[in-house]
Amino acid sequence: MTRWKLTLEYDGGPFVGWQRQxxxxxxxxxxxxxxxxxxxxxxxxxxxxxxDAGVHxxxxxxxxxxxxxxxADTVQNAINFHLKPAPVAIVxxxxxxxxxxxxxxxxxRAYRYRILxxxxxxxxxxxxxxxxxxxxxxxxxxxxxNALIGNHDFTSFRAAACQAKSPVKTLDTLRVDRDGxxxxxxxxxxxxxxxxxxxxxxxxxxxxxxxxxxADVEAALAARDRSRAGPTAPPDGLYLMRVSxxxx
Amino acid sequence: MTRWKLTLEYDGGPFVGWQRQxxxxxxxxxxxxxxxxxxxxxxxxxxxxxxDAGVHxxxxxxxxxxxxxxxADTVQNAINFHLKPAPVAIVxxxxxxxxxxxxxxxxxRAYRYRILxxxxxxxxxxxxxxxxxxxxxxxxxxxxxNALIGNHDFTSFRAAACQAKSPVKTLDTLRVDRDGxxxxxxxxxxxxxxxxxxxxxxxxxxxxxxxxxxADVEAALAARDRSRAGPTAPPDGLYLMRVSxxxx
Numbered sequence: 001m002t003r004w005k006l007t008l009e010y011d012g013g014p015f016v017g018w019q020r021q022x023x024x025x026x027x028x029x030x031x032x033x034x035x036x037x038x039x040x041x042x043x044x045x046x047x048x049x050x051x052d053a054g055v056h057x058x059x060x061x062x063x064x065x066x067x068x069x070x071x072a073d074t075v076q077n078a079i080n081f082h083l084k085p086a087p088v089a090i091v092x093x094x095x096x097x098x099x100x101x102x103x104x105x106x107x108x109r110a111y112r113y114r115i116l117x118x119x120x121x122x123x124x125x126x127x128x129x130x131x132x133x134x135x136x137x138x139x140x141x142x143x144x145x146n147a148l149i150g151n152h153d154f155t156s157f158r159a160a161a162c163q164a165k166s167p168v169k170t171l172d173t174l175r176v177d178r179d180g181x182x183x184x185x186x187x188x189x190x191x192x193x194x195x196x197x198x199x200x201x202x203x204x205x206x207x208x209x210x211x212x213x214x215a216d217v218e219a220a221l222a223a224r225d226r227s228r229a230g231p232t233a234p235p236d237g238l239y240l241m242r243v244s245x246x247x248x
Numbered sequence: 249m250t251r252w253k254l255t256l257e258y259d260g261g262p263f264v265g266w267q268r269q270x271x272x273x274x275x276x277x278x279x280x281x282x283x284x285x286x287x288x289x290x291x292x293x294x295x296x297x298x299x300d301a302g303v304h305x306x307x308x309x310x311x312x313x314x315x316x317x318x319x320a321d322t323v324q325n326a327i328n329f330h331l332k333p334a335p336v337a338i339v340x341x342x343x344x345x346x347x348x349x350x351x352x353x354x355x356x357r358a359y360r361y362r363i364l365x366x367x368x369x370x371x372x373x374x375x376x377x378x379x380x381x382x383x384x385x386x387x388x389x390x391x392x393x394n395a396l397i398g399n400h401d402f403t404s405f406r407a408a409a410c411q412a413k414s415p416v417k418t419l420d421t422l423r424v425d426r427d428g429x430x431x432x433x434x435x436x437x438x439x440x441x442x443x444x445x446x447x448x449x450x451x452x453x454x455x456x457x458x459x460x461x462x463a464d465v466e467a468a469l470a471a472r473d474r475s476r477a478g479p480t481a482p483p484d485g486l487y488l489m490r491v492s493x494x495x496x
Contacts, residue, residue: 011372056372073367080368089368119321120328120337124259124304124376 001065004075005096006031006045008060011087012235013127017053018060027051027088031062034082038075039068048102048243049109049192054235056128059091059110059242063102100245108244109192110173113185113201114237117178129182130201130237136208138183142176144207144214145185148200148221149174154193155224157203159232162194167224169193176204183208195232203230249313252323253344254279254293256308259335260483261375265301266308275299275336279310282330286323287316296350296491297357297440302483304376307339307358307490311350348493356492357440358421361433361449362485365426377430378449378485384456386426392455392462393422393433396448396469402441403472405451407480410442415472417441424452431456443480451478 008031016024020032028045036042047062066075072093079090099105116122116129117136148157148171155167173188185204187197203220206212212230220229256279264272268280276293284290295310314323320341327338347353364370364377365384396405396419403415421436433452435445451468454460460478468477 009368009371011374058372076367084369087371087374089371091366091368118339119324120257120339121332123257123335123337124306126259126335128372 001067002069003063003065003096003098003100004072005094005100005102006062006064006075006079006090007092008057008062009089009091010057010060011127012051012054012056014087015053017055018047018049018051025086027057027060030083030086030088031079031090034079035064035066037082038078039066041067046102048106049240051238051240052195052235054127055238055240057240060240061102061106061243061245063096063100102243105245106191106243107246108172108188108190108242109240110186110188110242110244111192111197112239112241113187113197113233114239115183115185115201115205116181117183118181127236130205130234132205132208134209136183136205137210138176138178138208140210140214141183141185141204141208144212144217145174145176145200145204147214147218152221153224154196154221156220156226156229157196157199158193158226159195159199160226164191164193167193169196174200198233198235198238199226199229199231201233201237205233206230249315250317251311251313251344251346251348252320253342253348253350254310254312254323254327254338255340256305256310257337257339258305258308259375260299260301260303260305262335263301265303266295266298273334275305275308278331278334278336279327279338282327283312283314285330286326287314289315294350296354297488299486299488300443300483302375303486303488305488308488309350309354309491309493311344311348350491353493354439354491355494356420356436356438356490357488358434358436358490358492359440359445360487360489361435361445361481362487363431363433363449363453364429365431366429375484378453378482380453380456382457384431384453385458386424386431386456388458388462389431389433389452389456390424392460392465393424393448393452395462395466397422400469401472402444402469404468404474404477405444405447406441406474407443407447408474412439412441415441417444422448446481446483446486447474447477447479449481449485453481454478
């Protein structure tokens with residue numbers, strides 16, 4: 001048996017999310033089926049993070065144990081072959097030791113939230129960004145974002161359905177950058193609460209529009225009450241960029 | 249009457265190209281219909297360049313004469329409203345004088361050709377790049393590209409259907425850049441022959457693979473024979489980026 005670490009890229013648009021569900025196609029199911037078609041083995045993929053419906057990934061990580069004796073290139077090419085035409089691809093494969101767990105061994109997760117900030121609707125980026133027509137003040141957004149960096153009780157930015165034991169998380173990075181019409185919010189932490197990034201993006205958008213101040217964001221954080229923070233930004237703009245692990 | 253200069257962005261995927269045709273939906277028809285829905289006027293749009301089926305644009309330019317008295321913001325918002333859900337958007341509108349012609353006044357056109365150069369197929373970029381799995385040597389591509397810069401008879405890189413009077417063009421820019429898995433070929437000139445950028449991209453790919461040398465590209469150019477240059481690269485990777493005009 002070999003444990004394989006798979007790095008995955010996908011367009012979340014056509015999926016109900018990473019996790020298998022009864023109500024539609026999931027990324028997990030698509031990859032498990034492709035692995036079965038290649039190896040004949042029926043197994044369960046474990047992912048670093050269960051992305052929601054419509055959320056994209058450039059660097060999701062999952063692991064799987066295969067009985068079949070093979071090499072990394074064959075694993076990658078065969079799974080990709082059987083994944084077609086689903087918009088999911090294995091971009092990297094590595095053999096790992098049995099103590100590696102895609103979810104529990106992860107030490108750092110990086111997300112990006114993309115906003116298209118212009119009057120005209122998206123064309124080539126439809127479904128890939130949050131379209132906000134009101135001009136956003138990114139300097140104000142960054143200033144308010146700084147209030148969220150560090151170790152905090154993020155109850156106000158946590159979905160009701162969140163299953164994490166504690167609402168306390170340490171946000172290592174929260175950077176707001178503009179490049180022309182596009183605003184990218186880079187977020188990184190060891191781990192996240194459910195909807196945490198989208199709730200932060202929805203809140204920072206209120207600041208960018210001038211409806212909220214940094215003080216409002218600080219008050220929302222201190223309130224430890226989901227109803228006090230901004231709305232959940234749509235999944236279209238969210239990308240799981242990278243999952244990091246300690247060197248073996 | 250006001251002459252309006254429209255800057256357009258579109259996903260070329262669902263279209264038979266810019267120009268109206270009997271065999272399917274065109275970008276021109278989509279925009280002309282949206283203008284009619286807004287103004288009640290039936291008119292013809294003139295574009296800087298007639299992009300082929302599947303070719304994208306970030307900065308196509310067209311002009312149109314409207315009897316309706318209105319302002320630039322209204323023109324933009326109204327056309328964009330009526331364009332939905334087609335993946336076409338007006339990103340800028342300006343009133344221009346009657347001697348402005350989107351095609352004949354253009355002094356410079358910039359294209360980009362995007363190649364996804366990795367083993368795994370595209371997911372989020374499906375239909376937006378040319379997927380080339382063989383590793384490409386971009387330094388060799390740039391070296392060969394340099395042989396095409398300047399004033400040349402580009403007959404070897406011209407589609408049979410090309411209607412230009414002369415095959416002699418001046419290529420101002422031909423730059424090959426890699427950013428991770430993606431290679432961008434930036435091309436700019438006053439004007440282009442039909443399929444010229446895609447034929448150059450298809451030829452440079454042969455160089456990147458090591459199948460052709462710079463000398464082969466020079467010989468192909470000198471031959472003035474379409475059958476001597478490389479194949480036409482697919483439309484998916486081509487973007488009309490920008491059209492420039494002399495200041496009024």
